Amino acid sequence: MKLVVTIPAFNEEKTIGKVIAEIPKKIKGIDKVEVIVIDDGSIDGTAKEAVDAGATVVRNGINCGLAYSFSRGLDTSLAAGADIIVNTDADFQYNQAQIPLLISPILAGDSEIVLGSRFGGPIEHMPFQKKVGNILVSFLMRVLTGLSLTDTQTGFRAFSREAALRLTVFSDYTYTQETILVAHEKKIPISEVQVEFRKREGKSRLISNIFVYAKKVGFTIIETYINYKPFKIFFSAGFMLLALGVLVGTRVLGHYLKTGGVSPYLPSAVLSALLLIFGFQVLVTGIIAELIKRGRKVQEEALYHLRKAHYAK
Ligand SMILES: Nc1nc2c(ncn2[C@@H]2O[C@H](COP(=O)(O)OP(=O)(O)OP(=O)(O)O)[C@@H](O)[C@H]2O)c(=O)[nH]1
Ligand SMILES: [Mg+2]
Structure with missing residues (x-):
């Protein structure tokens, strides 16, 4: 030793x-x-x-x-x-x-x-x-x-x-x-x-x-x-944004279904759309990051075997 x-x-x-x-x-x-x-x-x-x-x-x-x-x-x-x-x-x-x-x-x-x-x-x-x-x-x-x-x-x-x-x-x-x-x-x-x-x-x-x-x-x-832990982080953030978007959007949708218009709720409609788009983008980023992480895991395993062989005693 x-x-x-x-x-x-x-x-x-x-x-x-x-x-x-x-x-x-x-x-x-x-x-x-x-x-x-x-x-x-x-x-x-x-x-x-x-x-x-x-x-x-x-x-x-x-x-x-x-x-x-x-x-x-x-x-x-x-x-x-x-x-x-x-x-x-x-x-x-x-x-x-x-x-x-x-x-x-x-x-x-x-x-x-x-x-x-x-x-x-x-x-x-x-x-x-x-x-x-x-x-x-x-x-x-x-x-x-x-x-x-x-x-x-x-x-x-x-x-x-x-x-x-x-x-x-x-x-x-x-x-x-x-x-x-x-x-x-x-x-x-x-x-x-x-x-x-x-x-x-x-x-x-x-x-x-x-x-x-x-x-x-x-x-x-x-x-x-x-x-x-990319997915954990991006999924939580994306999910929160989407949930917020849905929450803000419900009022707008309710009004639209009743009257066929959104005009008094236009700011809420814009905010809801932005939150939904942004939330979706964050979720997709999480999926891409998770896929990159999987690739990196394989690379790290390969690196471990390379180092083991390189530093073999
Ligand atoms: N290689 C390297 N070592 C450093 C550098 N800065 C500090 N060190 C070393 O890292 C060790 C810890 O640094 P310290 O300055 O003691 O930091 P610390 O222990 O967090 O802070 P203190 O509680 O004030 O001692 C010591 O052995 C330092 O010589 C640096 O830039 N390069
Ligand atoms: Mg010290």
Whole structure:
């Protein structure tokens, strides 16, 4: 069993060495541990510090984004023969001594993806806006997936090789919600363990403005959800518009049947026609999107087999 720990890092020279040093080198059930740092165009000494601490470093050259780097980390780990992949942050907020705990459900064969939830221990140091944001997004993700997860934004996660082979991430910026939605759609078992979460040393590299972050997270969730459940969304919206069109149109039709004219209800007639046309278009869009989704499912299955063969050990 080989464990690869991936660390996406952007200008983290102060903490990257400490994070690597903290990773346990001997873990029960694991024969080999390798650390891969994905240096995302850092302009400080991140890469050097990582190499000095004994990690393999892959460099993006320019800043490509956290989600892009996470994806590259998965691919590099698969190529390195990983059986289990742990992704962690470079800012020393997670306690790497908890990696054995994080991977234990995978080793036991109970889960394919394990999330390290930060909401089990003291998190008073998590800034208020982030705490509220994390709670709200986790709630939304619970509603969308039906899974009882408490922290869907955590950066401390473990993936089985099988899960990594099946995951695709489209966003460049954030992978945290997308991976859960994709895994849930592909029926990959996801579980959670409670982990420690330390105060950050220095400023966030990812979130300069909480509102910009919220907007990006919101769009990623909507895009991913539409991608995987198009019919559900378009059908609900189309059906609502059609129902509204029928409701508005009943009065007009009643008057027409009685008098043979619609003139006093002309605005309602126009509104009803618009709602019916628009609702119908949304329904048809849903059907087309559903057909595209079916095609994509086949493509993803083919991609999984291609990757499996490409990264065969
Ligand atoms: N590859 C890559 N990694 C990034 C980028 N921005 C942040 N990171 C890394 O992603 C991890 C999480 O970023 P943080 O800045 O700690 O974000 P956060 O944990 O959500 O926010 P804080 O609570 O303020 O720490 C760290 O390891 C960062 O170095 C980026 O543009 N590219
Ligand atoms: Mg952090």
